Every structure is written in C-alpha cells, then in structure tokens.
Amino acid sequence: MTQPATLPRLPDLLEADVVDLTRVLCDIPSVSGDEGPLADAIEAALAPVPHLEVLRDGDAVVARTHLGRSRRAVVAGHIDTVPVAGNLPSELRVVDGQEVLWGRGSVDMLGGVAVALHLAARLTAPAWDVTWVFYDHEEVAADLNGLGRLAERHPDWLAADFAVLGEPSNAGIEGGCNGTIQVVVTTTGRAAHTGRAWRGENAIHAAAPVLARLAEYEARAVDVDGLVYREGLSAVGITGGIATNVVPDRCEVRVNYRFAPSRSLEEAEAHVREVFAGFDVTVVDGAPGARPGLDRPGVPDFIAAVSRVTGGSPAPKYGWTDVSRFAALGVPAVNFGPGDPSLAHADDEHCPTDQIRACAAALEAWLTEGAP
C-alpha cells in the first residue's frame, strides 16, 4: 500500500513572518498545471478568517471583505511558477552583503503572493474593501490564464476601482503598460533571371524607402496620467529572394510598433499605415496597452503611502503583464511586488528579503491609513 501524501499546509497567517511564509510557498511545488495542492493550502488557510468571504474557481482562490467601503481594491498574484531548475528547496543566502531568499518562485511571484496572504489575514478593517486574488496558469498560454478565466466566468469577483498586481517590480510602482502591434509591409516586383536583370523589377530594392522611413522615424515619449512612456517602431525581420540568380518579386519587412497606452490598438494601426503610406501593410497581431490610472480617485493615496515606505516614485511599465487584463475590465492597475523582474525564470532566481518586507509594510500602510 502506498502512503497517502501529506497535504501541504501553510503556517498560521497571523503568526508567520512574511519571509518565512514566502519560503513555505516556494517549497510547495506549483509549476503551472500542478497548482492544486498550493491552491488547496491557500483556501484552507483563508477559509477560517472571519472577515473574508472565500471563493474558488479551478485552482484560483478569491477572498474578499464586505465592509461597505466606498472603494474596492483588488490585490492579485499568480501562484504558478515555471519549472524548477534544481533551485528548490528555497534557502536564505547572503548576496553582495544582502540577505536574499534563493529559489524558484522567490521573484516570480510567490513573494508577492506571500505579502497578499499575510495582509489578507491581518487587515480586519482596511480603508478600502479588498478582493485578494490568487490565480493559476499565468506562466503558460494566454488562453489558460486563471485571471482571464475569472474575468470570463465571474467578472463580479474582479470588479474594483483599482488593482495592484504583485508581479516583481523591485518594490517600486510600475504603472500600466505599452501596447504592441505587428505588421508586415510588403513590396512586389517582377521576377527575372539576374543575367537579364533589366527585364525584372526588384522587390527588395523597392523596400529601400520602407527601411529609410524606419531609420528616420522619431519615436515619441508620451505622458499618460503622469508617467512618460517611450515608444518604438522597429523592423524585426526582412525576407525576400528565392535564389541567387533570380530578381526577387516579393519582399516582406516585419515591423513591431510599441505604443503608449493613450493610443488604442486601432489608432496604433492607423499610425503605422500613415508611416508606410503608399505601401501594402498587413496587421499580423496586436494587443492594447493599459493606462496606469494613477490620477484616479484614491490612487494618489496608494502612491503616497507606498512612496513613504519605499522612498520610490512610480515608473512606467514597458513589458506586457496581466495589468492589461484589468485595463480591459476598466480597472486601472499597477505592478507592485518584491524582486528584480530580470531574475524571473532564471536558474539563480532570488529576492532580497528586505523587498518582501517593504512591500508588505507599504501595502499595510496604504490599507490602514484613513480606515475608520
């Protein structure tokens, strides 16, 4: 007979230190698709908390207050990780004189999840009503994303005035994100033998003005809700030609435009078509950006409280994250979590323990200030 596996349990959330809690979360394996035991442990730890209503969908756990506050915040994080690379169990180490938690998930993003769990249990009467969201399948194909599933099945669970996503941001506020659109600019000609090149029309030569427009293009820096987003228009691929003795009759230049969140996807497309006016432009793919919403009611209080604890000021986010899913629901969102994003998914993934404590202290300051 095989022994039943012991079910992982979380420590008492009111007693546990937030860094110790992060270690426990890291040491419960939760690679995408296998988040079940961690989701069960989170649900079991939150279910007895009297001030929270706990909901479950698949391996997503949602816990929320009902205090009748005028504003509701979502604090969200994904509980899955990328595959382990010999970097578990987690351990405390000293790197460059700084204590760090070393191991898979320490950065992306179980530190942020630990901060949320720690506060969900402790803040019995926060200044905002809070919905704490712990979701699955972030590190895999977008159609499996647990936050996307909640948005589809239970949009009311995500309804809020503002959302904080605990993705690693070095404990700084990173607002919104740029949008992205991929297009192909095609030039055509007439094929011929290169021995009689005058009989053909060279499609690669015809692409020269396309490249010239890219080289001359001056990308904008755009202020959106008080943050400056830098744009970029880049050729990311070029193809043409079928043989060394044939004048090519077709050339494709693949272009990626990263655009500030003040522009819609449709406006971004129109802009790219204007830049390449006179050429054949086909849109391949695109995703809108997300406004940071830092000027929305109540959000300046969040910024002020966090800045007092961390000493930092908000910066724009350039990469695409799940804040865009909140933006699509009409909820402004920021990234705010411990860890250096460039160490996410790395074999030497590690997070300064000071940042985990700072994020917990900052969110606690925000949610307790002004509470009745």
Ligand SMILES: [Zn+2]
């Ligand atoms: Zn992540």
